[in-house]
Amino acid sequence: MAEMRQPIECGVPDAKPYMHPTMLKNYGKWVYHSHPKPGVLYHRAESGDEIWTVKAGTQRQMDGYTIRKLADIADQYAEGFVRFTTRSNIEYMVTDEKKVEPLIKALFDSGFPVGGTANSVSMISHTQGFLHCDIPGTDASGVVKALMDDLYEEFIKCEMPNRVKLSTSCCEINCGGQADIAIIMQHTKPPKINHDLVANVCERPTVVARCPVAAIRPALVNGKPSLEVDEKKCICCGACYPPCPPMQINDPEHSKIAIWVGGKNSNARSRPTFHKLVASGLPNNAPRWPEVGEVVKKILNVYKADARPWERMTDWIERIGWPRFFEKTGLPFTKYHIDDWKGHRRTLNASAHIRF
Amino acid sequence: MAKKMHDTPMLDQLESGPWPSFVTGLKRMAKNNDMAVDLLGQLEASYRDLKGYWKGGTVGVFGYGGGVIPRFTELKKDDKPVFPDAAEFHTLRIQPPPGMHYSSKLLRDMSTLWEKHGSGLIAFHGQSGDIMFQGCTTANVQPAFDELNEMGFDMGGAGPALRTSMSCVGAARCEMSCFDEARALRTVINNNLDDMHRPALPYKFKFKFSGCPNDCVNSIQRSDMATIGTWRDNIQVNEKLAKEYFATHGMDKLMTDVVGLCPTKALSVKKISEASKAEGISSVAVNDTHALQIENHNCVRCMHCLNVMPGALLPGKDRGVSILIGGKSVLKIGATMGTMVIPFMKLESDEDYEKLNELARNVIDFFAENALEHERTGEMIDRIGLVNFLDGVGIEVDPNMILEPRSNPYARMDGWDEEVEKWNERQAG
Structure with a gap:
């Protein structure tokens, strides 16, 4: 067997190499912002440097074509750097106001709606x-x-x-x-329990402890060690399902x-x-x-x-x-x-x- | 060319409409990618049956105990996967640069790498801030990670571990930023990577860093330890921008949107001739006759007036951070927000950052030793009381930690005189 590669435990990378140079230059020195139009933010630094940000919505789960398209727009219409917001919007930064409108057009033309700033309904923060x-x-x-x-x-x-x-x-x-x-x-509805599987799949004390209303207790069902739910107490929260998949909560x-x-x-x-x-x-x-x-x-x-x-x-x-x-x-x-x-x-x- | 596409009548309905469609993206991938073909097949089955078809398992990389989210299909016929090319569809959680900055080259490099080792599907980003490289076979997890790791990227957190952190855009592009969020994040996380990569905590632990009380990364509600920028001195004012605001908006808007919405009535409009010059008062002329006056000692740093009059009002110069502990979501006692435990600490010098790092380590250690299995920090505090937590991590009580003092007499108070003595000593010190 080949020798395994040890990980380089480098942790969180430095953002500087990936940051727009004007943002890096004026780091911590911004003094003003405004909202020229939907999807566009304007920021000014102490030095007088200015930056326009154009924000666009994405589908978050991105295929290679989408990622390359977003990167191409960054190179052709912006200045090669982007960032993402916590709600999976992408932001392009430009230092020349003249680039704003062509960038907006390129994003709309490629199917990425420009908006999500200020008093908008922003992209939905979501799960898997x-x-x-x-x-x-x-x-x-x-x-x-x-x-x-x-x-x-x-x-x-x-x-x-x-x-x-x-x-x-x-x-x-x-x-x-x-x-x-x-x-x-x-x-x-309370979980539907597959009593044939509980003993082999679930660590029963852990599951009992997970219930917020103490509705789960160990039980012998059909001669097998399993769990039972006091359905009068159960609040149907589903907390037992992750540690014990045989307690199916989804219906x-x-x-x-x-x-x-x-x-x-x-x-x-x-x-x-x-x-x-x-x-x-x-x-x-x-x-x-x-x-x-x-x-x-x-x-x-x-x-x-x-x-x-x-x-x-x-x-x-x-x-x-x-x-x-x-x-x-x-x-x-x-x-x-x-x-x-x-x-x-x-x-x-x-x-x-x-x-x- | 990939294998033949499965029929996906339900997913097809998510291709119409103006918002970018992930289904269209998956179908583009599926043209030359069997894993994407079968992923679409399984996803369509989930839509049809309203049932998830993934189960977890144990997959990882050499040297680490976490960071990979294993997914094996449960959709089987005669013990064989119905969609064999997506039978293993694991996710690698990778920590992004703080503030989520990318060059176009980095995006392309990540995409190319993931098309080589995985499905090609990447989520920017998960709810804890990870870049989620989705869809990898068990065999390819190690080579994919090795290549990402050589690019300078490291695994994020999963399970009962320190989790990947988030900070706002902050100092990179925001005038409200009161500290170097990225530096604080990297200091705290990169000094505690062992707890991220080798999960051994009672349950998850999250740090988040917001540059100001607008709290754009939701740190009070979503992190066990929230570090939020603030300031101690007066709000800074800029007369030119204040006059510009007034010229555009007028007295009605100033009174209704700014003064009227101040939660502590710390704002007022005065004739310039009557504006106070007292300590703790900021005053800025909005026209030739009137000034907006701020009583800074009664300002709670809520950010509202700074948000409404950007640039005209700015955080003070004596900046630092507040720390709140114990935010979490629903399981199992109900959602709880973080509690203020450090009203203010400076965060400028190397020593200041080291102090933050020590505090973070203390809090993790106390959590590791005292929380029950599967108990978050907020639940632990709920169980043991805030005072026991403060004792454990060595923080003195402060009236900023509470909304109001206790309203019931059910407490044993025979240590009263000693506690008064401690308070007096701290006040004198």
Whole structure:
């Protein structure tokens, strides 16, 4: 056997060799920015150096043709350097304003929408789904593609009251993260257990310990060591499924999609907030999930019409109150909207404050 | 030419519409790539059955214990994979340059390398910030990694380990940046690579670095230790840009969008003749008669007014970072945000960065020794209380850590006098 190569434990590489030279030269010395038009940012440094950034949406999962096309645009229309945002948008930097319009045209012509800046609905932060996850209830890239087709105009224009961040997640673990609007799989039935496999596949004490409501216990089923679920206690969260795949939580019919709103990571104005449940029970309707798109668009339309400048989703709802949110969006309010998890009483209205 | 394409009636519906289509991309790959042909086949089956068909396993590279996400197909007939050319479809998580900067050459080199060893499909980037090289057979994982490693790139984190980190664009192109985010990231991560490459922690541990409280990398909600830029002195003002803002927007917008939305009422508009010159007050003329006045001691550094009036208002000069500990997602106690534990520390000199590095190491060590299996830092703090955590890592209590003091009397307080003494000593020091 040939000698194995030892890894060079080099860690995070230095970004300098890959950074636009004007960004490198003015590192830490920027003093001003503006937003000339949707998809374009202008930055000025202390030295007087200027840089224009053109932002475009991508499909995140990229084939070689797409990657080379993006690289070719960087060489032909920009200055050879790009960066990606946390939401998988690509950014091209140029130091000559005259390059901006031809760059925008080249991106649109190649199918990459220019936008995603300032008060736009930006690209959806998402997960792997059916493409690569081992526990997904639905797909990620497909949901995002269908939704971004619907929200295309809101990406390339910037007409929202403030920025809008979306995320999707294929299970309740919520890898997509907190967002102004988050679309998350919600299981509604306890796991279906294949008792023939549990003893050989699962480390049972680990699975028992994983349950947030202590609903799982060891049991002998059909003479085999297995696990059983107290279905009255089970909250169908799916936490047992990753450490024990024979406890199948995904169900084509009963795994539904829920919509959450009002998550905000920024500290601007209010402290950061988590998103809150507003709708659930939507079908997992591949390949385009039209029911999900309808609810998302409904919420966005009401927000766009009703929120004041600079109000994020959470700021707007904080101002108008939750009863008005449900009234204006026409979404039903149910007993499932009322939290009952640890610490839930802080989410109840302990006052006489009512809007009429 | 690759083998014949499978019928994909459902995926085909994701080729229409204006947004870039990953399905179109996969089909382009499939023209000369059997793995992509079979990947499309399996993905179509998932869409049809609403079921995932991957299972995990154990695949890695020599010398490391993590960083590869193994995927084996579960879609089998008579024990044989239905889509054999995508039966193994592993992902390599590779750490990108901080701020996710790329030259066109680097993009092409990565693409060429991955078409040679893997499927050619790359995700820029995963939710923890990795470049995800998707679709590799078990046999090709080692040569693919070797070549990436020779290019100067290293494996990211997976499993119960230190995870790949993220920082915002920061100092490279943002006037709000209050420290060198990339340097902080590389200092902390590159000094703790053993915990990334040889997973032995109770569960995952994430660091994130945001240049200002706009927190563009979502560090409070998504990281166990968030390092966020801030400043101690007065907001800097630029009269020329303030007047430009006012000329375009007028008094109504200034009052409604800037002054009215300040969460602590630290902003006001004054006649220039009545503007305060007191310590802690920033004042900037917006026209010939009026000035915007900022009461800096009551400013919470939320960033709102700086966002609305870019350049006219800028972070102060005495910059540094705040540190928050314990952010995480849902499992298993519910999502928790990070808690402020260091309101301010300088981050300029080599010694400052070394202090950050020591703090990071202390926090990881305390986590490694005290967290239960599969417990995140935030859950551990939930279980043991913030004060025990602070004791363990050697941080003194500070009223900036809380929203309000306790409102119930159920605590044993016979150490009160000693604690008061400590507070008085710290105040005197």
